[in-house]
Amino acid sequence: MTNLIEMSDREFFAQFATHTGMFISKTTLNATTAFMVGYDQAARRHGGSGLDGWREWLMAHHEVSGNLVWEAQILQIALPGWQGGADLTPEQEAHVLRVLFELLDRFLAEREGSAGQA
Numbered sequence: 001m002t003n004l005i006e007m008s009d010r011e012f013f014a015q016f017a018t019h020t021g022m023f024i025s026k027t028t029l030n031a032t033t034a035f036m037v038g039y040d041q042a043a044r045r046h047g048g049s050g051l052d053g054w055r056e057w058l059m060a061h062h063e064v065s066g067n068l069v070w071e072a073q074i075l076q077i078a079l080p081g082w083q084g085g086a087d088l089t090p091e092q093e094a095h096v097l098r099v100l101f102e103l104l105d106r107f108l109a110e111r112e113g114s115a116g117q118a
Helices: 009-018 029-045 054-061 070-078 090-117
Strands: none
Touching: 009 029, 009 090, 029 070, 029 090, 054 070, 054 090, 070 090
């Protein structure tokens, strides 16, 4: 495995997606998104871009409510019509996490491509 410190955000989150237990003890949507928010804040605090633009990217590429945090936007994308109020089933949670990591990879790939063109 490459040194995590030297990885791009995209490489890091690819590792995180496939080795979640290495970073957090329980792979749930709440634990995953809490880790991602912490990553974002630490990256920005130290001069990185973190997840800057992530929520806006979701709004630009999917029909999601603009008044929602990105975790809720992911739920809207992954589970159209889901109204909340009930806990997700293990199958739903696994699906939402797959969608989250697929979308995050697309966002980070586009951002890397844009940075290379600047």
